[in-house]
Amino acid sequence: MKILIKNIKELLQVREDGIEKVSGKDMAVLPSLQNAFLLIENNIIADYGSMEKCPDVIDANTIDATGKTVLPAWCDSHTHIVYAGNREQEFVDRINGLSYEEIASRGGGILNSAKKLNETSEEDLYLQSRSRLEEVMQQGTGAVEIKSGYGLTVDGELKMLRVIKRLREEYPVAIKATFLGAHAFPTEYKENHSAYIDLIVKEMLPKIAEEKLADYIDAFLETGYFSVEETERIMEAGKKYGLQAKIHVNQFTAIKGIEACVKHDALSVDHLEIVTDEDIEALKGTKTMPVALPTCSFFISIPYTPARKMMEAGLPLALATDFNPGTTPSGNMNLVVATACIKMKMTPEEAINAATINGAYAMDLAKTHGSITKGKRANLIITKPLTSYYQLPYAFGSNLIDSVIIEGQMI
Numbered sequence: 001m002k003i004l005i006k007n008i009k010e011l012l013q014v015r016e017d018g019i020e021k022v023s024g025k026d027m028a029v030l031p032s033l034q035n036a037f038l039l040i041e042n043n044i045i046a047d048y049g050s051m052e053k054c055p056d057v058i059d060a061n062t063i064d065a066t067g068k069t070v071l072p073a074w075c076d077s078h079t080h081i082v083y084a085g086n087r088e089q090e091f092v093d094r095i096n097g098l099s100y101e102e103i104a105s106r107g108g109g110i111l112n113s114a115k116k117l118n119e120t121s122e123e124d125l126y127l128q129s130r131s132r133l134e135e136v137m138q139q140g141t142g143a144v145e146i147k148s149g150y151g152l153t154v155d156g157e158l159k160m161l162r163v164i165k166r167l168r169e170e171y172p173v174a175i176k177a178t179f180l181g182a183h184a185f186p187t188e189y190k191e192n193h194s195a196y197i198d199l200i201v202k203e204m205l206p207k208i209a210e211e212k213l214a215d216y217i218d219a220f221l222e223t224g225y226f227s228v229e230e231t232e233r234i235m236e237a238g239k240k241y242g243l244q245a246k247i248h249v250n251q252f253t254a255i256k257g258i259e260a261c262v263k264h265d266a267l268s269v270d271h272l273e274i275v276t277d278e279d280i281e282a283l284k285g286t287k288t289m290p291v292a293l294p295t296c297s298f299f300i301s302i303p304y305t306p307a308r309k310m311m312e313a314g315l316p317l318a319l320a321t322d323f324n325p326g327t328t329p330s331g332n333m334n335l336v337v338a339t340a341c342i343k344m345k346m347t348p349e350e351a352i353n354a355a356t357i358n359g360a361y362a363m364d365l366a367k368t369h370g371s372i373t374k375g376k377r378a379n380l381i382i383t384k385p386l387t388s389y390y391q392l393p394y395a396f397g398s399n400l401i402d403s404v405i406i407e408g409q410m411i
């Protein structure tokens with residue numbers, strides 16, 4: 001099947017093969033082509049260029065993109081899309097003055113979601129999660145990482161990961177699965193952390209590895225959750241099963257967690273609302289991608305990742321949604337890009353780089369996703385007619401997407 005998109009006003013994020021991420025000053029550069037065409041063959045970007053060189057392809061389905069912008073579909077490298085129910089009551093409790101930590105210490109938060117999830121059948125969990133995945137695909141997401149972490153029991157974690165596997169099999173969007181058994185300590189292990197970590201390492205991990213249910217391992221490295229030493233044990237155990245680390249860290253406090261993640265070759269460190277100079281030093285010259293989650297900061301009113309400071313230090317940065325029932329009940333990457341521009345003072349170029357090529361890197365998908373490159377998957381957003389791509393973050397409340405193509409399929 002061939003699709004020829006013609007008369008594209010601007011084709012964004014056009015890159016030669018081999019670029020796996022952009023860092024520091026390079027994040028300000030978003031290569032583009034004006035008045036362009038793009039040809040899709042067998043779900044792959046087969047060709048693109050300026051309209052003067054547009055080939056005649058008689059057997060192609062042709063799309064006229066006059067006035068429209070085309071860019072790679074968003075790469076959302078951090079989500080918890082698979083969950084049961086909602087936490088609307090906690091939302092109202094926060095409006096009435098309780099903090100995220102206070103709610104969690106009363107048995108709400110992650111443990112509230114874990115209770116709901118363990119009471120929900122696998123089929124129901126699949127149906128609830130599927131509608132969220134369909135929604136984010138409509139919003140332009142073409143690759144997504146999904147975590148477990150609301151089971152916190154052997155059965156619950158396996159149930160979540162099997163749902164992720166089924167979503168991967170049934171939808172064209174690229175999905176990476178992350179095992180997050182170390183999301184919180186269940187109440188019965190509150191005073192016996194090592195017993196819960198034993199359960200993760202000795203029971204959950206071998207079963208997950210046997211069924212090949214996860215690509216990565218995660219932990220919530222945070223004061224009151226998993227300590228640096230506990231997270232190191234989790235990362236080491238994951239490594240034995242070939243699971244690289246992607247870690248929740250520095251959401252509320254900086255406790256030298258980033259340094260430990262880098263030491264253990266983490267693919268990404270995510271959240272980073274609180275970042276010290278030492279954390280920035282620890283990340284310099286490493287392969288670990290820092291990932292910011294601005295709509296989480298927005299929703300629970302916590303600081304935003306200091307993006308400018310990090311980019312000025314030469315670091316790369318990726319943007320993701322953190323779609324979850326507690327801190328970010330939204331998987332809208334368009335809103336993430338807008339929030340990064342408005343609140344983190346990232347330029348549109350920086351934010352789009354962070355939400356495409358760098359997001360792909362944070363899921364090990366940069367060879368196939370995240371840019372307009374010949375041979376990459378045909379995952380594209382076609383916008384409505386735009387004055388310029390600045391309109392994407394500027395008109396933050398508007399739906400500016402005309403259509404989404406994932407793996408060559410119109411969504």
Ligand SMILES: N=CN[C@@H](CCC(=O)O)C(=O)O
Nearest residue numbers: 109110220248322324326327
């Ligand atoms: N911070 C840890 N985990 C999730 C939120 C978990 C929850 O509150 O359900 C996050 O990334 O924000």
Ligand SMILES: [Zn+2]
Nearest residue numbers: 078080248322
């Ligand atoms: Zn998260």
